[in-house]
Amino acid sequence: MENTTLTLDKNIIKKGAWSKEEDDKLRAYIQRYGHWNWTLLPKFAGLSRSGKSCRLRWMNYLRPNIKHGNFTKEDDEIIVRLHKQLGNKWTVIAAQLPGRSDNEIKNRWNTHLKKRVEDEQTQVLENINHDETIKPNEAPQGSSSTYSSSNYHIPSDVTLQTYDYELSGDFWSDPFLVDIMSPVDQNTTPSDLYHNFGFHSSWDDMTMSEDLSWSALGSYSEYNNY
DNA sequence: AAGTTAGTCAACCGCCACACG
DNA sequence: TCGTGTGGCGGTTGACTAACT
Incomplete structure (x- = not known):
């Protein structure tokens, strides 16, 4: 009996x-049948790609309403703020920017x-060191020539927390350093933020209906009869 | 004009979590 | 409980392009 398993032949997987x-094949297939199984999908769609590759292509470039490039200042602000709070949780950050993929x-x-x-960060650190060393009420009288390099030192009691403050809300005018180094709420975990943001996957809406499932299975039969 | 370097970004890889038998 | 399959995530790579020498 002929082997009709759907094991992908790694020799013909295109990269x-x-x-x-x-793109057209993948888009057309998913729009008609949905992505009911990424591993099997490329076979039915007539693509010599891995399921992972198809999924990535769809998620990052082909799905509806996806945006490319042209990041606004507001987009950047959101990314920086969320990254400060969440770290490299790209999918969570992406969820706050409709139309943006985690990869982008x-x-x-x-x-x-x-x-x-x-x-x-570097700039603020330099400013901190400078401000701590040259305080107006301690500055030497007379010309600036009385300063020598030995006057510059990093005070041992200076910590980043000393300079903590609340952001004014303007990403493009606010320094980053302190905000980055000392989260507003030290007890807030990434998990908390994840839930507080009301994270949801836009892909919930893309879940395939039962009808589509059967359509896809029909396609499966056609494939096996081929 | 040709070669080199730096920046950008699409895509791959490896790992992990979860579901299921 | 364990093994396997699948989806998803984050890190990294490599091809391409623009800028520079």
């Missing part, structure tokens, strides 16, 4: 960039925001 034809947000952080935050 790399997706072509327009592949992760890229946004890694290529733009991370460096920006680090630069701001």
